[in-house]
Amino acid sequence: MSLKSKRAFVVQKHLARKAGLHYDFRLEMPTKKGTKLVSWVIRKGPSLDPSVKRLALQTTDHDISYGTFEGITADGAYGAGKTIIWDKGKYKILTKSVKTKEDLKKVDYFKFELYGKKLKGVFVLFKTKRGWILKKIKDGFAKERSNVTKELSKSVISNKDVT
Ligand code: MN
DSSP: OOTTOOEEEEEEEEEETTTEEEEEEEEEEEETTEEEEEEEEESSOOOSOTTOEEEEEEEEEEOGGGGGOOEEEOTTSTTOEEEEEEEEEEEEEOOTTOOSTGGGGGOSEEEEEEEESSOEEEEEEEEOSSOEEEEEOSSTTOOTTOOHHHHTOSOTTTOOOOO
């Protein structure tokens, strides 16, 4: 697959019955089990402020079809609680050595560009002892002292929220 080709990303805002409010950040990416939504849990969600670092804990890959899910999941089921599609769009990997999920194990960071409705421009995921950190790179889409999760809190497809 060409480096220039764009794939889908989605951020689901999830008010989970057990874990509470968090954001599931998902990048469509080839894996050993086919193309999946490689996923990270970000408690406070992404930020457009380049000075803000957000812990992003890698979690279970999800099927591509899950990326369009918005709604209520019954108690006891996986992901129980309420989910909205907080942002979605295409993304492009900018780090040449990363093409698949397996490549993520070999690098300490990777850069990508998001073409979402709320999240735009270049971001980096880099590894620390605690896990991955998501951070906005300074560019024309960066917004210092902004709080995009508060300012733009609702679903990009339904205008609903999880509360
Ligand atoms: Mn979740």
